[in-house]
Amino acid sequence: MTFRQFALNNVIRNKRLYAAYFLSSLFTVMVFFTFAIFAFHPAFFNGGIRAEVLYGMAVAGGIIYVFSFFFVLYSMSSFLQSRKKEFGLLMMQGMSTRQIRLMVFMENMLIGLFATLIGVLLGLVFAKAILLLAENALVIDETLNFYFPLWAILVTFVSFIGLFLFISLFVSFILRTRKLVDLIKADKQSKGEPKASVILAILAVALLVAGYATALYVKGQMVVMAMLPVIIVVTIGTYLLFTQVSVYLIRRLKGSKGIFWRKTNMVLFSDLSFRMKDNARTFFMVAIISTVAFSAIGSLYGFQSYLTGGLKEANPFSFMYASSEDNKENDMEEDVRAIEEKMDEYDIEGESGQVDLTYFNRNDGEVLITSESDYNRFADMLGERKVNLDNDEAIVIGDSNRVLAPQSEKDRLMDSPVELADGTTIQPDRLLESSHVLPEMYSYYIVSDTAYERLPEPDTVETSTAWMADKGQEDALIQAGEAIFNEIGGYNLVAVDYSLYQINKVYGPILFIGLFIGIVFFVSAGSFLYFRLYSDLDQDKDKFKSIAKMGLTDNELKKVINRQTALLFFTPIVVALVHGAVALTALSHLFDYNLVNEAALVLGTFAVIQIVYFAIVRYFYTKQIKRSVYY
Incomplete structure (x- = not known):
């Protein structure tokens, strides 16, 4: 078996973790390729379509590309965290650090290459449907006929192969700092239960209350003036909420015998508290990214409703x-x-x-x-x-x-x-x-x-x-x-x-672009949760296997898993929904226009998507745990 075959087999054997990384990267490539199809469409260069549409597409493509860089970087870092012990065993078998770096580089480039190729192919398959959708969403008079987007393919391929190449080199480089003893004991070393500061927990609540109160109180142009301070205060409060308040509440719940000793709560709270430090960072990141997606799409949709609804109401x-x-x-x-x-x-x-x-x-x-x-x-x-x-x-x-x-x-x-x-x-x-x-x-x-x-x-x-x-x-x-x-x-x-x-002709491109960017952000946030859940899968298998030997029933196992995954998936989303609701309420105060229906539609749609996503991930995650426990 050659070294290249060894790297390929590693990708195939770790397909469970690589699946989310691959599919999310594929989706990001496809969205970027879609924007490239628009940007290089002959209708734009013939002067039939407004230049601001082309500019908006270019800006959106840049935002997606920059965000893709950080998303892929985080995805690779999360994946490597779960493979520390594997790297340690390979080093014990005689593999050098240089060879491990080369293996990781080849694996990542392999995934990147296939994600780019398949993303472009899927973009071509759905290109006509996407162009038809764009004709209606962008409200343009010209017909966006299908064409072979050679320049779009070249730009997408070069951009993302370059992105994966840079990240692969970067990730391979940081592997040099790992010590063998740390790698071998990676799954045995305790991360330690984080300690919560009462002062910081109180500060977190105070910051969130102050930010919410200010956003809900100000009216008119004062909303614009208060926007930046409120965003800073709420962001800091959100970070402290997950790193301090959540830890403090769990410690309080563990201190209550009536709650902690009730049925399977001991298993749930002990495990959650043990991993809270890592979860807190993930929660914060997902909450902020989801809030950006909710607020951006809700604001764009709400502003369009304000313009069109106000005009229709004033002129029936x-x-x-x-x-x-x-x-x-x-x-x-x-x-x-x-x-x-x-x-x-x-x-x-x-x-x-x-x-x-x-x-x-x-x-x-x-x-x-x-x-x-x-x-x-x-x-x-x-x-x-x-x-x-x-x-x-x-x-x-x-x-x-x-x-x-x-x-x-x-x-x-x-x-x-x-x-x-x-x-x-x-x-x-x-x-x-x-x-x-x-x-x-x-x-x-x-x-x-x-x-x-x-x-x-x-x-x-x-x-x-x-x-x-x-x-x-x-x-x-x-x-x-x-x-x-x-x-x-x-x-x-x-x-x-x-x-x-x-109005729709001018505003349609803005809403269309914002919708795609928001979807990319939300899908990425869901991928972060997937990585966080599955990076601890091996530890969860050992934990539940040991507990099952002590008499844990099938129903109790299912209940613990459901609660554990529900906390992981819905804690940051609930916080993001609250943030988004406050942000859209502030927007309604800015225009003095009721946006309850628009906010409920946007936030409700994302909530339903998250519930469906949770149900799918929970099913396969529970299946993996049960297979390791009972077979």
Whole structure:
């Protein structure tokens, strides 16, 4: 058997540990290759697609590549930690340190080569599907046809072979510091139970509470100013949480006889406490990486929802055209006729309505007062609730969006009566939260038709025409909106579907890139947990095998393993979910926009993925333990 064959056999024999390393590296290569396919696509170089999309892809590829370096480095370090005894035995058999370094170098380059090749091949297999997905996600007009990405293959291959080469040389170099006695006794030496400082544990809680309280308390632009200090404080608090608070809690639980001596808790807490130092570092790293993934994707998705949701909420009609007294009447009629002609051209069906918005000057500004019948006509077009007023009754309409209609504005109108032409007044008796039934950004009055006729002459009159298209005509509305803007311009015109299309066209690439980077981070965090679990597999086999001889039943064994793996997988993820929830809440305070649904969707999706991943890993891990115990 040659030395190269010996290195190959080592990879095959250690396929359990190398599997996660190989698959994670393969996934990283495939994602990088996907970005390279976009970056070198002919559509970009023909000038048909915006340059900022290309720039964003290049930045994303750089971030993935840099992160891949640290991920592969950590993966190799974790793998080598579990092979100390193997290296010691090889040295006892006469293998020199130089040969061990060469063996590790060859093994790592072998894995890197196959991960790169298979990652590129899988990228080619799914290239067309990915390009189709990108067409919709990036919201581009051009078709991203399939092509043979020669430059993408070359860049990916050279970049990752160079990455694996550098890391292989680096890892091989640091093996020179190992002593034979340390290698042979690697699985026998106690790492020692870490001691917790009460002061540092209290400091950890204080830092986290202070960081959370600040993030949840600040509003508006203060969120941006507080962001960096909060991130630093929470990061330090998270590290101390795992290194100090967790150790302190375990020691307290071990000191409680009612808990520690209950059923199999002794096995669970003793083992967890013994390995807490290593677990704490892994927990911290996974929590921070997962928080970055949650916060990045949640922020990008939340900001897009803020832009599109706010626009749709403020402009519920398909088209809205407004003309004031300063416009000539024939110009308004000509523009309205042009809009209707374009709607007919694109076969858009629906209903329309026109209303005169009457504004009255007051000491504190201008306010809209409209009639019950005008409001109900537009409410009927939107399917909104109509109002029913008595004679000489007035109500205030306040939008639920606090940015467009702040509570102080609503309260001010409720305290201010409506003045009629004969000098009498009508005090509003109720406040209704409503969507933008009428094209008015701020709160306004609705009065009965009889009271509306008794109002004085308005100071300003604006005529607004609205068109509400039937559902299922989104594509036609976008095309018609673009045509209308090209013909009459954007003055006093809102075509909400076309505006949403423009926003998504600009924001789509950002969300698409952020999603991929977040997924890479989250997959890497899951791989860290996999390495942490399986690096101690041999020790766990010996431990449970010994305990089983003392009478540990199959159900008790399964319970201990489930709790042990659950603590490893969900402790950092729960912390990351809390961090992410606080971060997204702070983002909602920045824009004064409710992001509960968006945050729940993003965090819930990641939580479900982690649960599925945990179930899969736990199944195979339990299978390995049981096989060593009972066979």
